[in-house]
Amino acid sequence: MRTGGRGAKGAVMVDVARRVGVSQKTVSRVINGAPHVRPELRARVLAVAAEMGYRPNVAARALVTQRTHVIGVVAMGTSLFGPASRVFSLEHAARERGYELALTSLPDMSLKHMRTAIHGLLGRGCEGIVLEVPNKVVDIDDALLGGVPVATSVGPIPHVSRQTVITSDQTEAGRLATQHLLDLGHETVWHIGGPEHWHAARERRQGWAAALEAAKRPQPEVLHGDWSAKSGYLLGLQLAKRRDVTAVFTANDHQAMGLMRALTEANRSIPRDVSIVGFDDVPEAEFQIVPLTTVRTDDAAISHRVLSALVALIEGGEPGSEVVEMSRELIVRSSTGEPAHRTRAGSMSPNTAARAPRESIHH
Amino acid sequence: MRTGGRGAKGAVMVDVARRVGVSQKTVSRVINGAPHVRPELRARVLAVAAEMGYRPNVAARALVTQRTHVIGVVAMGTSLFGPASRVFSLEHAARERGYELALTSLPDMSLKHMRTAIHGLLGRGCEGIVLEVPNKVVDIDDALLGGVPVATSVGPIPHVSRQTVITSDQTEAGRLATQHLLDLGHETVWHIGGPEHWHAARERRQGWAAALEAAKRPQPEVLHGDWSAKSGYLLGLQLAKRRDVTAVFTANDHQAMGLMRALTEANRSIPRDVSIVGFDDVPEAEFQIVPLTTVRTDDAAISHRVLSALVALIEGGEPGSEVVEMSRELIVRSSTGEPAHRTRAGSMSPNTAARAPRESIHH
DNA sequence: TTGTGAGGAGCGAAGACCACT
DNA sequence: TAGTGGTCTTCGCTCCTCACA
Numbered sequence: 001m002r003t004g005g006r007g008a009k010g011a012v013m014v015d016v017a018r019r020v021g022v023s024q025k026t027v028s029r030v031i032n033g034a035p036h037v038r039p040e041l042r043a044r045v046l047a048v049a050a051e052m053g054y055r056p057n058v059a060a061r062a063l064v065t066q067r068t069h070v071i072g073v074v075a076m077g078t079s080l081f082g083p084a085s086r087v088f089s090l091e092h093a094a095r096e097r098g099y100e101l102a103l104t105s106l107p108d109m110s111l112k113h114m115r116t117a118i119h120g121l122l123g124r125g126c127e128g129i130v131l132e133v134p135n136k137v138v139d140i141d142d143a144l145l146g147g148v149p150v151a152t153s154v155g156p157i158p159h160v161s162r163q164t165v166i167t168s169d170q171t172e173a174g175r176l177a178t179q180h181l182l183d184l185g186h187e188t189v190w191h192i193g194g195p196e197h198w199h200a201a202r203e204r205r206q207g208w209a210a211a212l213e214a215a216k217r218p219q220p221e222v223l224h225g226d227w228s229a230k231s232g233y234l235l236g237l238q239l240a241k242r243r244d245v246t247a248v249f250t251a252n253d254h255q256a257m258g259l260m261r262a263l264t265e266a267n268r269s270i271p272r273d274v275s276i277v278g279f280d281d282v283p284e285a286e287f288q289i290v291p292l293t294t295v296r297t298d299d300a301a302i303s304h305r306v307l308s309a310l311v312a313l314i315e316g317g318e319p320g321s322e323v324v325e326m327s328r329e330l331i332v333r334s335s336t337g338e339p340a341h342r343t344r345a346g347s348m349s350p351n352t353a354a355r356a357p358r359e360s361i362h363h
Numbered sequence: 364m365r366t367g368g369r370g371a372k373g374a375v376m377v378d379v380a381r382r383v384g385v386s387q388k389t390v391s392r393v394i395n396g397a398p399h400v401r402p403e404l405r406a407r408v409l410a411v412a413a414e415m416g417y418r419p420n421v422a423a424r425a426l427v428t429q430r431t432h433v434i435g436v437v438a439m440g441t442s443l444f445g446p447a448s449r450v451f452s453l454e455h456a457a458r459e460r461g462y463e464l465a466l467t468s469l470p471d472m473s474l475k476h477m478r479t480a481i482h483g484l485l486g487r488g489c490e491g492i493v494l495e496v497p498n499k500v501v502d503i504d505d506a507l508l509g510g511v512p513v514a515t516s517v518g519p520i521p522h523v524s525r526q527t528v529i530t531s532d533q534t535e536a537g538r539l540a541t542q543h544l545l546d547l548g549h550e551t552v553w554h555i556g557g558p559e560h561w562h563a564a565r566e567r568r569q570g571w572a573a574a575l576e577a578a579k580r581p582q583p584e585v586l587h588g589d590w591s592a593k594s595g596y597l598l599g600l601q602l603a604k605r606r607d608v609t610a611v612f613t614a615n616d617h618q619a620m621g622l623m624r625a626l627t628e629a630n631r632s633i634p635r636d637v638s639i640v641g642f643d644d645v646p647e648a649e650f651q652i653v654p655l656t657t658v659r660t661d662d663a664a665i666s667h668r669v670l671s672a673l674v675a676l677i678e679g680g681e682p683g684s685e686v687v688e689m690s691r692e693l694i695v696r697s698s699t700g701e702p703a704h705r706t707r708a709g710s711m712s713p714n715t716a717a718r719a720p721r722e723s724i725h726h
Numbered sequence: 727t728t729g730t731g732a733g734g735a736g737c738g739a740a741g742a743c744c745a746c747t
Numbered sequence: 748t749a750g751t752g753g754t755c756t757t758c759g760c761t762c763c764t765c766a767c768a
Contacts, residue, residue: 058488059425060738083449151485229647258650284592287621423759
């Protein structure tokens with residue numbers, strides 16, 4: 001067997017070695033850029049390898065080096081904008097560092113699925129795991145992990161020792177959004193939050209609460225959505241009934257869209273009757289019928305940090321936690337304005353929503 | 364060495380075998396569910412394996428079986444709704460069949476990146492490739508692929524012999540959208556298409572053209588966006604200037620959103636002055652300030668078909684092409700209505716856009 | 727003969743160690 | 748003594764062959 005060609009299966013190192021007339025080890029050295037090979041020989045080996053279409057066998061290499069360079073990702077709600085774009089950021093970050101991702105997306109957050117997912121990832125030989133699921137639903141421990149490290153930005157995972165938690169201070173971003181509304185003159189700000197088991201939802205809510213507290217304003221009861229536009233709409237119908245609601249901060253843009261719909265349906269105009277601030281700055285936020293004021297954060301940077309931290313753990317670093325100052329920027333568009341009673345004289349137009357935006361749109 | 368425990372690295376088959384007092388081969392049989400093992404012995408082996416936290420080494424297995432069960436995916440524009448959700452559908456489909464995905468997302472569509480991506484995937488030992496990029500920018504050939512099969516729903520890839528193309532008739536969906544507008548009484552329908560190198564964009568446009576042709580209506584010049592809300596907005600500004608535009612079919616929902624914004628900015632109301640049909644039925648389409656009429660297709664089903672086709676090729680099937688009847692459904696909401704001149708008597712309200720929707724929203 | 731099990735040979739590459747210049 | 752390059756072994760597992768009830 002193995003008479004050189006071996007059909008469609010592709011050449012292996014020995015084949016290249018024989019063809020060049022050197023040992024397999026020498027080819028190995030060339031392929032891995034190891035020293036102690038004359039430049040001319042190196043070039044010849046490379047040439048022959050390319051000519052034969054040689055491609056190193058990852059399995060063989062992984063077997064002997066005990067390294068797979070695979071990083072597992074457990075994600076959820078991947079049809080959502082946030083989670084989806086984070087996965088792709090992770091993918092890029094991993095590639096840059098010579099790792100690849102093994103993705104598992106969970107249909108729901110049952111604990112059983114979680115464990116199965118982790119188990120599967122471990123079975124694939126991944127050397128570290130990134131969790132992109134609500135940390136409250138993660139039920140794993142050191143025994144299950146078998147020493148594989150974890151990194152995440154969703155908050156600390158209980159019962160896992162080798163982990164690094166990246167905390168991206170979203171509180172400040174939530175505070176920023178709320179403060180903007182207070183600055184405009186609103187007496188207080190309502191909040192449509194995300195699911196409480198999501199770390200990001202809790203932080204944004206905390207930021208909102210902090211801003212109100214600092215300004216000594218009453219804190220209305222929080223309404224909790226599920227990130228979807230529909231939940232924003234349903235909760236928005238409730239808010240629309242209350243005449244004392246003049247400003248709302250929603251935990252993400254899609255909920256804000258639903259809210260805008262609900263308010264419109266109740267004949268409350270935006271921003272004359274109610275001002276709205278979203279979160280995420282999804283690409284279409286700027287192009288809503290009422291362009292949405294929102295907070296833009298640098299999610300990709302966080303993903304990169306998470307991946308760096310994980311790689312550090314894999315390569316022998318110490319577990320720990322880092323608080324990362326997440327860049328955030330308030331993008332003011334047309335969905336926010338002063339409360340009606342303060343500008344009553346100037347804006348009696350029946351159709352504020354359809355007016356030209358305050359901010360020109362950039363191309 | 365290898366004195367049973369071997370520290371944190373986990374047990375291997377021999378360890379389990381020794382512990383049970385059988386040969387390593389017997390453990391192998393048990394793990395792989397092979398016959399010729401007494402039930403009691405099987406149970407004991409399983410118990411000990413679990414107790415020791417034994418996990419098969421995928422690299423070793425792959426090395427000897429020459430199978431990796433990895434499927435490569437080359438995706439693009441993954442922050443877009445369509446591509447992102449397709450990737451996750453593929454992931455589920457793959458898992459069901461015992462395969463896993465290796466994802467590569469391209470930052471842009473340079474040919475160089477394409478080749479690098481394929482090369483990387485092949486280097487990882489993937490047994491098949493799914494292309495989720497515009498087929499026009501794919502520059503690969505049998506030599507590069509080295510016999511690895513390809514499956515895709517983006518149209519045939521030149522110079523690749525082992526491929527199966529799943530054609531999901533989106534033409535019909537485009538026709539449906541256009542016909543709806545014609546049925547409402549619009550003289551003709553304008554079209555904001557997607558990038559022409561995307562197969563889906565071409566098909567949707569063709570459907571639009573076919574509907575107009577069948578009805579013997581004039582075909583306005585097509586405007587081409589890039590799937591983004593911003594492009595819909597910019598092109599929409601042009602359409603807004605023309606008083607003869609009463610109906611527009613956009614190739615996706617996000618472009619439709621931009622268009623709605625542009626029309627609103629130009630003080631044209633939706634649907635009184637202009638009716639709009641989108642495509643995709645993204646979750647937030649229903650909750651826009653003017654709920655969007657759109658076409659919903661079963662993308663996930665197509666992804667499953669693509670994956671099935673690829674697995675068939677991997678496991679020895681014949682290349683070919685399948686035309687799949689893609690299920691589609693027109694979701695009529697508030698962004699479409701009869702043209703103004705036909706209902707002039709009844710709807711002189713200055714603010715049609717903000718009125719309650721025609722369709723009640725389901726919970 | 728039919729289960730049931732053990733023993734040995736690789737899979738493809740990398741590392742330790744040795745042997746030439 | 749450096750620099751070069753070759754030999755032999757090993758990684759963990761599956762398949763093939765063969766020995767025993």
